[in-house]
Amino acid sequence: MEFATVGVVGAGVMGVGVAQNLAQTGHRVVLVDVSEAVLDRARAELRTSLRSFRLLNPGSRVDPAEVLGRIEFTLDYQRLADADFVVENTTEDWAVKEEVYRRIDAICRPEVVFAVNTSAISITRVGSVTGRPERVVGMHFMNPVPMKPMVEVIRGYHTTPETIDTATRFLAGMGKERIVVEDVPGFVSNRVLMLTINEAVFLVQDGVANAEDIDRIFRTCFDHKMGPLATADLIGLDTILKSVEVLYESFNDDKYRPAPLLKKMVAAGLLGRKSGQGFHSYH
Structure with a gap:
């Protein structure tokens, strides 16, 4: 698998949904947050969500225990060093996002793409605080993530065609399509x-x-x-x-x-x- 290990930063509603979708499609997930209480809540939400997914999809072969077993819950950002791709899902607050990206940029391998799961924050601005602006792309997932087939992908000023291609392959591995739009506040949706x-x-x-x-x-x-x-x-x-x-x-x-x-x-x-x-x- 091209993206065997995926870092998911932020264990709120969207982070949990992204982690679940990735684990259901066979990826190993490193789910990072700054609070043990948030991670505990994320575990509980995942168990509930996986049970609901099976009820709504009776033909599904999803095994909740197996899916949960693919997710590592951690407070340690250093665990992202092995990630092949990172999806960030922190709050819509620039001060928070800026700190997160400076941190993960120093930890992750230079070739790793960062996907910004945001509703309105500029992808170009996020890229500017990293040493890899050409590998920063917007990836606006819809809630609930495992049930939504389409993702809004946002091209920042420096985002390269190769990064868009990487993002497209990554999403295909999650069973999703994408529509690429330009980087303006709020994008389209x-x-x-x-x-x-x-x-x-x-x-x-x-x-x-x-x-x-x-x-x-x-x-x-x-x-x-x-x-x-x-x-x-x-x-x-x-x-x-x-x-x-x-x-x-x-x-x-x-x-x-x-x-x-x-x-x-x-x-x-x-x-x-x-x-x-x-x-x-x-x-």
């Missing part, structure tokens, strides 16, 4: 989606309709599987807020101004599915 979600929050805030009815309109009128506010709950309202703030800062355009209600809910800890309450209840 989130430049549209975050505006939609933010405007839906304004509708709730302004009393135009409640969250249930807004989502129902999108499901029944446009055949969307989920409405914008249920999608926000799935992604996490804190992640939504950070992504909208990046767009607002990047474009300096008031249309990206975060809805005050969104900021208030995040401050209150109403983050969606992961906290049990967002625009909908998950208790």
Whole structure:
């Protein structure tokens, strides 16, 4: 296997999904985070997710114990020294990402490609803090990762065609296709989606309709599987807020101004599915 060992940095919702997908497709995974509590939660989430995957895919030969056995959970970044490819999934916070990339750039072999799993942060900016900007590529996975067949791949200013080819082969090994887009804040998916979600929050805030009815309109009128506010709950309202703030800062355009209600809910800890309450209840 070309990418036998894959480093996955960040054991949040997206990191866990990427790690699961990789382990299910036969890769050895080194899952790194800075908190033992986060890693413990990741183990529990993986067990639950693998059971659900088998229930939803009755013909699948996925063995949860075997898949978990392919994942190493660690606090030690040095374990990435053996990685053949790295996918980074940390929070949408530039200060955090900058520190992570300076760290892994010093550990990983020079030829290893870094994939930035981000909603809005510039791939070119990430590449600039490494010694390998030509080997840094955006790889925007969708949630839940094991169930989504398409990945948005983002070409940074220095990203070479060879790196795009490497990323394409890597994703094919996960059973995924890719669409390549250029490096602008939000890319394609989130430049549209975050505006939609933010405007839906304004509708709730302004009393135009409640969250249930807004989502129902999108499901029944446009055949969307989920409405914008249920999608926000799935992604996490804190992640939504950070992504909208990046767009607002990047474009300096008031249309990206975060809805005050969104900021208030995040401050209150109403983050969606992961906290049990967002625009909908998950208790």
